[in-house]
Amino acid sequence: MAGLQTIINNASSLTIDRRKVVGLQITRNEIPRVTLTPTRQPWKMELEMPQSLTYYDNRDLLEALDTMDRVSPEIVTFSSNACLSWIFRYQGTLTQGQLNAMSVQSFVGNQLVLQTLPGIPSNRVIFEPNDLIQLGNYPYPFTSTTRVTRGIGSTITVTTNRPNILSVNVVNLGITVGNACDFYMFCPNMPTYKLIPGGVVRANGTTVNNAYIQFNDKFVLYEYVGTA
Amino acid sequence: MTTSIPAVSGNKANVTTAEYVKLVIFNEYNPTTAANIIANTQYEIKVSGNTNWTTVGANSNTVGTIFTANANGTTGTGTASNVTMLTFSSSYTSDTIGNIEYNPLGGLLAVGPQQRSLRVTSADTSIQISGIGGNNIYEILESQGKIRGSKIEITRGFFNNNVVLANAVVRFTGIITNYSIQEEREGVEDNFTITLDASSYKTILENRIAGRKTNKSSWQFFDTTDSAMNNLNSLAGFSFDFGGDPKSKTVVPGYNGGGVPGGGSRSTTPGTTTPGQRP
Numbered sequence: 001m002a003g004l005q006t007i008i009n010n011a012s013s014l015t016i017d018r019r020k021v022v023g024l025q026i027t028r029n030e031i032p033r034v035t036l037t038p039t040r041q042p043w044k045m046e047l048e049m050p051q052s053l054t055y056y057d058n059r060d061l062l063e064a065l066d067t068m069d070r071v072s073p074e075i076v077t078f079s080s081n082a083c084l085s086w087i088f089r090y091q092g093t094l095t096q097g098q099l100n101a102m103s104v105q106s107f108v109g110n111q112l113v114l115q116t117l118p119g120i121p122s123n124r125v126i127f128e129p130n131d132l133i134q135l136g137n138y139p140y141p142f143t144s145t146t147r148v149t150r151g152i153g154s155t156i157t158v159t160t161n162r163p164n165i166l167s168v169n170v171v172n173l174g175i176t177v178g179n180a181c182d183f184y185m186f187c188p189n190m191p192t193y194k195l196i197p198g199g200v201v202r203a204n205g206t207t208v209n210n211a212y213i214q215f216n217d218k219f220v221l222y223e224y225v226g227t228a
Numbered sequence: 229m230t231t232s233i234p235a236v237s238g239n240k241a242n243v244t245t246a247e248y249v250k251l252v253i254f255n256e257y258n259p260t261t262a263a264n265i266i267a268n269t270q271y272e273i274k275v276s277g278n279t280n281w282t283t284v285g286a287n288s289n290t291v292g293t294i295f296t297a298n299a300n301g302t303t304g305t306g307t308a309s310n311v312t313m314l315t316f317s318s319s320y321t322s323d324t325i326g327n328i329e330y331n332p333l334g335g336l337l338a339v340g341p342q343q344r345s346l347r348v349t350s351a352d353t354s355i356q357i358s359g360i361g362g363n364n365i366y367e368i369l370e371s372q373g374k375i376r377g378s379k380i381e382i383t384r385g386f387f388n389n390n391v392v393l394a395n396a397v398v399r400f401t402g403i404i405t406n407y408s409i410q411e412e413r414e415g416v417e418d419n420f421t422i423t424l425d426a427s428s429y430k431t432i433l434e435n436r437i438a439g440r441k442t443n444k445s446s447w448q449f450f451d452t453t454d455s456a457m458n459n460l461n462s463l464a465g466f467s468f469d470f471g472g473d474p475k476s477k478t479v480v481p482g483y484n485g486g487g488v489p490g491g492g493s494r495s496t497t498p499g500t501t502t503p504g505q506r507p
Contacts, residue, residue: 036244038391039334040320109390163391165320 003064004074004185007047007219009081015046018161041162042223043141043183049219055195055211062213065190073186073224075139079179090178091128094118104135104173105155107164112142114175115155124150127158132181136173138166139182140225165225186224191217244387246319247339248330248396249355251404251424252294252311253378259307265297271308279304287327316357317385325383325396333357339382352431353382353400358421365409365420378404380426402428 008014021037053061068074078084090099098118105115112133117126127133127144134141142160150156164170176182195211252272262279265271272294273281282288284302286295294313317323317330318339324330340354382400385393406425412418440446447457 037318038244038246038320038387109388109392111390163320167322 003061003068004187004219004221005076005080006061006064007049007187007221008045008076008078008084010049010053011047011219012050013046013048014087017044017046018042038163040165040225042225043185043221044223045185045221047219047221049213049215051212051214053213055213056208058213062193068187068190070188070190071186073184075182076185076221077179077182085179088132088179088181090180091131092126092177093124094120094126099177100174102175104170104175107135107166107170110145110160110163112158112160112164113155114158117150117154117156120150122150122152126150126156127177132178133158133160134176134181135166135170136175138168138173139184140165140223141181141183183221184224185221187219187221189217189220191215191219244391246317246323246385246387246393248317248319248323248325248383248385249315249339250328250330250381250383251314251375251378252380253314253374255310255312255374259309262304262306262308263301265301265308267297267300270294270296270311270313272311273306273308275305275307277304277306279306281306281308319385319393320391323385323393325385325393352405352425352427353402354423354425355380355382356421356423358419365422369409375407375424376404380404380424400426400428402426403432 018041020041021039023035023037025033025035027033055062078088098120101116101118102114103116105113107113125147127148129144129146131144132141133144142162145159145161148156148158192215194214194216196214197209197211254272259274260271262277262281265284273286273289273291276289276291279302280289281293281295281302283299284295285298286293289306294311313328315328315330316333318334319330319332320334321332322329323332338356338358340356380400380402381398383396383398385396388394403426404424405427408423408425410421410423412421440449442457443460444457447454
């Protein structure tokens with residue numbers, strides 16, 4: 001298993017930051033004015049590792065982290081671990097087959113228009129706020145900012161959390177939702193680790209030298225949007 | 229449950245902007261004639277002449293139009309300079325303004341403040357591009373200073389609520405006067421930053437020493453038939469007080485008598501003159 005995915009799978013806490021870059025000024029008569037910088041709003045995840053990883057069993061992880069260092073992005077997902085898959089679970093009411101049938105008609109700014117909708121009642125919910133949507137195989141998830149119901153038209157418009165950052169033609173791309181979405185992350189502040197000696201008894205009854213791995217900081221994973 | 233959170237600024241739309249920079253680097257001092265232009269090379273029209281530049285890829289024949297030649301050579305008397313046009317922005321995506329596509333650098337591009345006064349004011353600004361790779365540094369250095377003197381145009385783009393570029397306004401036009409490259413290494417962090425200093429055209433004109441001298445040779449530098457300064461030598465040594473008050477008792481050569489206080493008066497009797505009066 002690759003390094004960053006192992007970190008996600010073993011993390012003891014997760015902090016998510018995907019906020020916009022905003023400048024706030026207070027005028028002389030104390031009226032706030034806001035300016036917004038249109039960025040790609042990359043996902044930032046802070047992962048805290050438990051202090052219980054043992055050196056003997058995780059040398060491959062350490063090698064992967066040291067080799068990866070801070071420059072190589074990697075595709076990670078939250079679906080491969082049953083303990084994590086609930087975090088981005090799809091909240092809408094469509095079946096997997098109905099989701100697979102939908103495709104992108106257009107995506108301009110933060111307005112994502114989907115077509116080939118299923119024949120379901122107009123009040124059925126397709127997306128709830130915070131539902132992840134990925135276009136095609138491009139691992140840059142967007143979220144729906146509002147509840148979107150089927151309606152009576154041939155298309156639905158989803159207002160996404162960030163504008164279309166993909167440089168490819170997105171027309172007719174299929175979608176992936178919920179925890180099936182992928183993230184393209186790298187770790188610019190790869191923390192170093194300290195080994196605290198401690199022996200353990202192996203299953204066969206023999207004692208071997210071992211150590212606990214203590215990372216000196218949190219892992220901060222950034223979405224690598226440079227190639228979006 | 230659906231919750232709507234009003235914006236801080238009284239439900240007014242956020243001001244969402246990005247900066248767009250167009251840099252035109254001149255690769256040659258003397259413009260190329262229309263017959264010698266090379267395909268797949270960028271040019272800026274210097275003299276339109278009777279050349280039809282649209283046949284080789286230009287949008288128009290207007291002087292200043294930048295285009296990429298799609299053929300080798302064309303006819304006519306026009307000339308064009310070989311240029312390299314770099315366009316980049318602090319936007320999140322590629323945007324097109326005036327048929328020119330701007331490469332998104334996002335937060336890696338920082339643009340300094342620009343002064344906008346009611347009257348024409350000379351002002352300087354700077355732009356900073358960070359997160360530069362070693363190859364880009366090489367390109368800047370390899371250009372051997374050509375980046376100095378290149379034209380810069382900074383445009384601010386305004387986005388609508390759906391983060392789609394709606395309007396764009398030119399903020400600054402000028403010339404790159406200097407550049408600096410900063411390399412910072414702190415621990416394992418390595419960062420390259422290029423800073424381009426730019427001066428507005430007014431500053432350039434203020435510092436410009438140009439024009440013609442008031443002598444025959446200088447006057448005939450451009451037009452050998454211009455005789456406006458031919459008689460200038462006969463005036464050498466004379467002092468003129470242009471705009472000064474009329475002096476009393478000034479003797480005008482070729483006339484009898486001098487002037488009178490307050491100037492003379494023309495005789496109303498034909499054929500008679502008095503001292504101090506002109507016939």
